Amino acid sequence: QEISLKYGADRLGKRTDDAMRKFRDNRLGAFIHWGLYAIPGGEWNGKVYNGAAEWLKSWAKVPADEWLKLMDQWNPEKFNAKAWAKMAKKMGVKYVKITTKHHEGFCLWPSKYSKYTVAQTPYKKDILGELVKAYNDEGIDVHFYFSVMDWSHPDYRYDIKSEEDAVAFNRFLEFTDNQLKELATRYPTVKDFWFDGTWDASIKKNGWWTAHVEQMLKDMLPGVTINSRLRADDYGKRHFDSNGHLMGDYESGYERRLPDPVKDLKVTRWDWEACMTVPENQWGYHKDWSLSYVKTPLEVLERIVHAVAMGGNMVVNFGPQADGDFRPEEKELADAIGKWMQKYGECIYGCDYAGWDKQSWGYYTRKGKDVYMVVFNPPYSKHLVIKTPKGTKVVKAALLDGKEVAVKETARNEYNVDMPAKDPEGPFVIKLQIEENAGGADKYR
Numbered sequence: 001q002e003i004s005l006k007y008g009a010d011r012l013g014k015r016t017d018d019a020m021r022k023f024r025d026n027r028l029g030a031f032i033h034w035g036l037y038a039i040p041g042g043e044w045n046g047k048v049y050n051g052a053a054e055w056l057k058s059w060a061k062v063p064a065d066e067w068l069k070l071m072d073q074w075n076p077e078k079f080n081a082k083a084w085a086k087m088a089k090k091m092g093v094k095y096v097k098i099t100t101k102h103h104e105g106f107c108l109w110p111s112k113y114s115k116y117t118v119a120q121t122p123y124k125k126d127i128l129g130e131l132v133k134a135y136n137d138e139g140i141d142v143h144f145y146f147s148v149m150d151w152s153h154p155d156y157r158y159d160i161k162s163e164e165d166a167v168a169f170n171r172f173l174e175f176t177d178n179q180l181k182e183l184a185t186r187y188p189t190v191k192d193f194w195f196d197g198t199w200d201a202s203i204k205k206n207g208w209w210t211a212h213v214e215q216m217l218k219d220m221l222p223g224v225t226i227n228s229r230l231r232a233d234d235y236g237k238r239h240f241d242s243n244g245h246l247m248g249d250y251e252s253g254y255e256r257r258l259p260d261p262v263k264d265l266k267v268t269r270w271d272w273e274a275c276m277t278v279p280e281n282q283w284g285y286h287k288d289w290s291l292s293y294v295k296t297p298l299e300v301l302e303r304i305v306h307a308v309a310m311g312g313n314m315v316v317n318f319g320p321q322a323d324g325d326f327r328p329e330e331k332e333l334a335d336a337i338g339k340w341m342q343k344y345g346e347c348i349y350g351c352d353y354a355g356w357d358k359q360s361w362g363y364y365t366r367k368g369k370d371v372y373m374v375v376f377n378p379p380y381s382k383h384l385v386i387k388t389p390k391g392t393k394v395v396k397a398a399l400l401d402g403k404e405v406a407v408k409e410t411a412r413n414e415y416n417v418d419m420p421a422k423d424p425e426g427p428f429v430i431k432l433q434i435e436e437n438a439g440g441a442d443k444y445r
């Protein structure tokens with residue numbers, strides 16, 4: 001029995017309009033976490049903190065006014081928006097999510113509602129505007145990351161415990177509305193808002209405001225997508241409302257983790273987007289990546305395929321240096337992923353969950369009638385086992401260059417697909433031709 005909600009999910013089921021289809025078909029994105037935190041890079045007063053670099057203000061307990069003095073050093077002389085866009089294009093990402101303002105409150109655009117923006121730094125220019133143009137010129141969609149929690153703003157409240165809190169926080173919500181309207185007005189080609197910093201009690205007690213923000217942005221930018229993390233319902237329930245319905249246009253809870261391909265198949269019922277870091281927990285630039293495990297390009301690739309195989313998007317994070325260049329590890333990663341996407345991207349872009357049981361050799365993705373096998377773990381048996389759903393037959397299997405690989409039916413709805421004669425030397429793709437609702441006598445009675 002459902003309860004009535006004023007600020008619960010506005011829609012049941014996936015959005016089916018063109019803008020959402022483009023969001024979904026993009027599948028692979030990049031995150032850019034860039035802010036004042038890139039200057040200290042995880043070190044404060046000679047001490048290196050192994051927590052997230054963009055949270056250094058918090059770890060080192062730096063007062064806001066002291067932290068914001070970093071603005072005097074903000075002058076990324078190597079910043080070149082066109083070079084960033086070329087790097088993204090080469091990586092094969094179809095969209096880039098940019099931190100317009102992270103928890104620290106520093107704005108990459110010249111907001112007229114704050115004095116903590118690029119306009120008040122030696123750099124002066126509108127970094128966000130340069131990036132939006134450069135990415136869009138490369139045919140790459142731009143999404144805005146926006147942190148509601150703002151450590152620079154005196155009216156922010158973690159909770160509402162008094163009338164004074166309520167008055168201050170209402171001023172803060174109006175300030176936030178103004179910044180969001182400013183972003184939507186200045187950069188009308190933006191395709192998505194990804195809200196963060198929305199876990200505090202103060203927001204959970206103002207679910208009405210989160211519903212209002214989604215509606216306000218959708219009125220201003222028809223088609224724009226909004227992540228579930230913005231939303232709190234009448235009772236402070238986040239992402240999914242008190243009736244269990246997803247709020248926003250896609251679930252945005254998979255941060256540095258992924259749903260299990262066997263146990264969590266429920267996620268295939270809605271749209272979702274995961275985001276991931278390359279070190280264990282660094283979003284912003286950290287000078288010392290030896291403090292945690294750093295994922296190899298193949299480990300990043302597997303996470304990208306894992307997400308798409310379960311009907312989700314994957315956003316891979318980059319934390320540019322204070323000087324506006326990228327660290328070598330991130331340049332190498334973008335290059336390696338781009339090379340694979342160049343060859344095998346058809347199993348990613350526009351693809352979705354295939355609905356077949358996962359096998360140990362890797363993942364399935366599907367686009368219309370085409371089912372792709374993305375092989376990460378070749379078996380010593382040299383046979384890739386497939387179990388098809390009832391009534392589905394595998395007719396043919398081939399590498400993307402057209403070279404066929406043998407398919408042998410081994411039992412009811414079971415097949416062995418041969419590994420290619422020539423070792424592909426890395427994760428590769430086999431494209432299957434299938435027949436669904438195929439009748440025929442059951443010869444395994």
Ligand SMILES: C[C@@H]1N[C@@H](c2cn(-c3ccccc3)nn2)[C@H](O)[C@@H]1O
Nearest residue numbers: 033052054055196197199255275283
């Ligand atoms: C997308 C990522 N989300 C931000 C975040 C939020 N949190 C967090 C951690 C503990 C409790 C509540 C929130 N940790 N990191 C990170 O700073 C980054 O922006």
